[in-house]
Amino acid sequence: KAGVTQTPRYLIKTRGQQVTLSCSPISGHRSVSWYQQTPGQGLQFLFEYFSETQRNKGNFPGRFSGRQFSNSRSEMNVSTLELGDSALYLCASSLLGSNTGELFFGEGSRLTVL
């Protein structure tokens, strides 16, 4: 069974640009969550999608957005990039879509903003 796939794995952007990251969940998983990790910080929740609807949103500015498609694949977009957006972005899928279902993480997309 294929795991959670994230693309691209690494990317470099400059300030002011925008970026789109993609996440393909495990087949059959309908919940997709996104997390950001920066040095010294724990994993920070960005948002969660379930059946194409954003169900939860973290404390991030509106420059961070996402969506989910009918096949459960998800994308997140960051517009007007800032240096502080440099981070590892992790996607996680879950079968149950509830807070008692374990999350299955992808390997992440490492974004560097210059």
Added chain:
Amino acid sequence: ILNVEQSPQSLHVQEGDSTNFTCSFPSSNFYALHWYRWETAKSPEALFVMTLNGDEKKKGRISATLNTKEGYSYLYIKGSQPEDSATYLCAPHDGSGGGNKLTFGTGTQLKVEL
């Protein structure tokens, strides 16, 4: 926003030592607690999802206990091996917003030396 604390921040042990870490979280509105192991250059991997006060779960040499009334969970590793070297993350869920909005601690980084 949940206040999650993990201690110690880092730990160096010798192969064969047993060790334990602590995760502290607000005891009010508790719904579930997740433990994840994150090895360098890999994805975070679920260890346990616990919901009941007094619950104890075990996976091989790793076990965890949960005290929801006082707001803490312990993770134990018996006879540590080099392959146990990883960052161990806990994430409580307070049930708000439903879904998979987890608040992760900053983790305990374990290094097991030969």
